[in-house]
Each structure stands twice: as structure tokens, then as C-alpha cells.
Amino acid sequence: MTEELLRRVSAVMVAAIESTGALVISVGAIWAAIRFVVDGLRHRDPTVFVPIRLSLGRFLTLGLEFQLAADILRTAAAPTFSQIGQLAAIATIRTALNYFLRREVAQEQRQQQGDRDQRRSAQAP
Amino acid sequence: MIRLLATVLTGFALGSAAGVLLLTASWRAALRTLLELLMAAGLVRLAAAQSWTDLAAAAAIVVIRNLLSTALLSPPPRPPGWSAAPRRSE
Numbered sequence: 001m002t003e004e005l006l007r008r009v010s011a012v013m014v015a016a017i018e019s020t021g022a023l024v025i026s027v028g029a030i031w032a033a034i035r036f037v038v039d040g041l042r043h044r045d046p047t048v049f050v051p052i053r054l055s056l057g058r059f060l061t062l063g064l065e066f067q068l069a070a071d072i073l074r075t076a077a078a079p080t081f082s083q084i085g086q087l088a089a090i091a092t093i094r095t096a097l098n099y100f101l102r103r104e105v106a107q108e109q110r111q112q113q114g115d116r117d118q119r120r121s122a123q124a125p
Numbered sequence: 126m127i128r129l130l131a132t133v134l135t136g137f138a139l140g141s142a143a144g145v146l147l148l149t150a151s152w153r154a155a156l157r158t159l160l161e162l163l164m165a166a167g168l169v170r171l172a173a174a175q176s177w178t179d180l181a182a183a184a185a186i187v188v189i190r191n192l193l194s195t196a197l198l199s200p201p202p203r204p205p206g207w208s209a210a211p212r213r214s215e
Binding site: 018019021022025026028029030032033034036037040041044045046049053056060063064067086089090093094096097100104 | 127130133134137138140141144145148149151153154157158161162164165166168169171172177180183184187191194
């Protein structure tokens with residue numbers, strides 16, 4: 001009885017957390033898609049997309065954190081090896097992507113900072 | 126519901142990339158936009174992954190996106206003899 005109750009509560013929590021992650025990713029992606037077009041229309045210059053890409057990267061990272069939490073919670077009720085295997089594969093994909101996204105966001109931030117410093121030193125008398 | 130959301134995101138990805146290509150005439154920017162947004166759609170679809178095929182498709186998108194992003198992030202090759210420093214007139 002307790003185990004059944006724990007499984008049901010766990011299933012509800014997993015669904016809620018995973019949906020939150022999916023929602024965060026979707027909101028970030030739709031916002032970025034619209035901003036790409038609006039800023040492209042305004043400036044006609046691909047360099048203005050860097051801050052949009054950084055923000056999208058942050059949205060994706062946050063969404064992935066929620067989904068990883070759901071993956072961990074899901075292992076509480078994974079009765080077959082096939083399900084455990086699928087969970088492991090999903091968690092690996094998400095963890096690897098999280099790592100690459102964080103690295104790219106840091107790299108683009110450093111590039112942006114470098115460009116800003118270069119412009120400042122070019123403007124300085 | 127999640128699959129529908131992933132499909133909507135895929136539509137946004139294609140539309141946004143087409144818009145970027147038309148507005149900036151930069152295929153790199155358009156391709157990066159497409160890859161980023163398709164990856165977002167793939168991540169959402171991963172939440173509804175029911176089979177190993179779905180997982181493999183999501184993993185493939187992530188790998189392709191990372192490989193292409195690394196290639197696109199590196200600056201384009203410069204012609205031989207090109208120098209970044211301005212030439213001083215003598």
C-alpha cells in the first residue's frame with residue numbers, strides 16, 4: 001500500500017517537474033524565435049543575435065535541470081531493466097547537452113565581453 | 126500534448142530560420158538559428174520519448190547540433206597573406 005502510494009505520488013511529481021521543464025524550454029524557444037525575426041528585421045545584422053542566443057541557452061539549461069530532476073525522481077519507480085536503460089540514456093543525453101550548452105554560453109559571454117573591451121579601448125582617447 | 130508542442134516548436138524553428146536567412150542573407154546565422162530551435166524541439170520531444178527510436182532521434186539531433194555549432198563558431202578561414210593589423214603607410 002505504501003509502495004503503491006509512493007509510486008503514484010512519484011508519478012505525479014515526475015509529470016509536473018517534466019512538464020515544467022518542457023514549458024521553460026518552449027517559452028524560451030518561442031521567445032527566441034520571435035526575437036530572431038524582429039531583431040533581424042530591425043538591424044539586418046547577424047551580430048545582434050548573440051544576446052538572444054545566450055538567453056536561449058540559459059532557458060534550455062534551466063529546462064534541462066528540471067528534466068534531469070524528473071529523470072532522477074523517475075528512477076524511484078523503474079521496475080524493468082529496459083525502463084532503467086531508457087532512463088539512463090535520457091539522463092546521459094540531457095547531462096551531456098547541459099555541459100555543452102553551459103560551455104557555449106560561457107564562450108559566447110567571453111566573446112561578447114572581449115568585443116566590448118575592444119570597442120571601449122578603440123574609443124578611448 | 127508534448128508531441129504537439131514539439132511540432133509547434135519545429136514550425137517556429139523553420140519559420141524563424143527562413144526569416145533570418147531572408148533578413149540578414151547570412152546562411153551561418155540561419156543555420157545556427159535552425160539548429161538551436163530544432164534542438165529545443167528535440168528536448169521537448171524527449172520528454173514524450175516512448176521508444177529507443179525516439180531516444181536515438183533526439184540524441185542524433187543533439188550530436189549534429191553540437192558538431193555543426195562547433196564548426197560554425199570557429200571563424201571562417203582567412204585567405205593566405207591576410208593580416209589583421211592595419212598596414213602603416215610609409
